[in-house]
Amino acid sequence: MNRLKFIKHSSILSIGGILIPSAILSACRKEDLFNNSNFKGKVIIIGAGAAGIYAGYILKSKGIDFQILEASDTYGGRLGKIDGFADFPLDSGAQWLHGQNNIIGDLIHQTNTKITLDDSDEIFWFNNQLVNSLPKDINALFTREDNLPDVSFKDFAIQEGFGTEYANIVENIAGDSGAAASHISAYWKITEEENWISGDEDFKFEETYFDFFDKHIAATISDKISLNTIVSSIDYSQDMISIKDNNNNTYQADKVIISVPITILKSSDITFTPALPTSKTAAFSKIGMDAGMKVFLKFSTNFYDENIIGGSICAAYADEKIGKTGNSNVLLAFIMGDQAAYLTSLGSDTAITNALLEELDAMYDGEATATFISSYVQNWTTKPFIRGAYSFSTVGMGDARKIAAESIDKKIYFAGEAMNINGHHQTVFGAAETGYREVINILNDQK
């Protein structure tokens, strides 16, 4: 073969062997998961929280018929907003964006939404006095990644030599996960968060988390949400799934995404035909969700510190004005677990407020009562379709979350923050992830 022939042949070989196949392969490789979904059925989503709304948002973008059935008279789930209490809007539910490396962080970039890093200082109520630091670093105890036992935070702290004087500090750490210190597992919390990749910084929205989610996601599908529709039963024994509500209305669907809080699944408010597998119900029961409430206290002066940690009535107070544009002096009492259960047991908003003021008076020499204007109690525990804060990792949890999130018979799918098995449970973006994950699962099952 002479040189010219070789060049000719190798050119043909190159074009034929590399460029043409790569052009064909490039054309075959699509940028989206399902460019031409052949799913023509109807999807019903039960629950209009972040997961359900996000699932609907994705279904709409793919041109798939869907309807969202929401039991309460509003959508958003544990996202909510309080107007008029202060001269800036308040988040009645989810408030902080935990890290920026997540799907909500992406949307924030795309929409030029203003968020502010919350790097406010902490002060501790320790041995009945306010101190800037603790004698021993207890936070490190619960963030270390080795040799964590499957015992509660409370027991683990005691095992590691942190006495009762640290009890309310431990309640605050557990409260970050929406749990009582006696319920959350040191081992499973770290294990379940192994895949957490969102980042460690906390951000606040200038408006509210609800406003952001509503404006950019929920509003696009709000016409598909049926409010005040309390689902009582789901029959998936036939090809078409039959859903009944409390008013005996029946809805038919090919697929159902259930995105109600784990408390609702645990309580068996919705009956299934056939009954859910026992492995499933056992998994539900292992996922924790404790009481939770937020109380906003408005004062005439700002006498308090940015974050007060370690109260026995409320383990975490936070200056609500941080990251907001406004002048109202609002202190948030962020109350979880046993403390929320106790305050709920007091029976009235006034009693709850008085208990908190009494604690703040002890911390700040009576300034709380002296400057108190009004309060707003948002008790998520008594919300009939929520009944708590958010899911957490219990002692002996194992792979309960994974089992709970598995679909049934390619008909019933589970979404919601409690069903996030990728380390982002307890978060709005974690809920959103499960929303699109279940749409992917539906479309994959259709292949």
Place this chain on the structure above:
Amino acid sequence: MKNIVSILILFFCITKIDAQEFKADISYQYMYAKQWDKAIQTYNFSRPTISNKQPLFMHGANVSLSYIFKSPKHFKHGINLSYTNFTSLASNLNSTNLLLLHFIRLGYMMHYENIEKMKGLYIEAIIAANSSALYRNVNQAAFIYDDTHSKAFNIGAEASLKIGYYLKIKNNFYLSPFVSIAYAPYIYAPNTEAVINQTKSLSNKNWTSISNAQIGIAFHLKK
């Protein structure tokens, strides 16, 4: 990076003295990495507001340097160092998302040429350690969270086969057009999904296989 390049240039300059052949390649590279496709596809699927979708990693540019040891036989061996760059850029309202993927391979090369039988044709097989780094930039700046650039490092091994043809230009200087195919059966890539789709283990395994094909031209300096 500058230091590494300087050391490599120095290394090749020194070792060239005893080299049978010193070679530099430039090529176009087509890549298929199933798991990384899946991460980008999931990203596009889950973000309906993005009108211009994030492209898959497909088309890259490669440069490579090889040093072939002296040998009286037709079969020679040497070392090869190569660098490939892939980009995936999507520009949308208020947001430009750029994924930068850099590969560096260092490999052992088997080179076969037989002037009598194969004329100017040569064949090379390379087994290489393959490492790569993926970075994310948003709006022409590093995407930073928790004070660090969003990035993922990956490592694995790759085997490739190359066929080229020598074209003599001057006494010791040759050009050769070549084609090459390569396969990396296992690239450990635990954080790639975290950079692309901002999740972990939702859409991807923590490893991927990679297939690629190259077409390019090599510059040879022979003794």
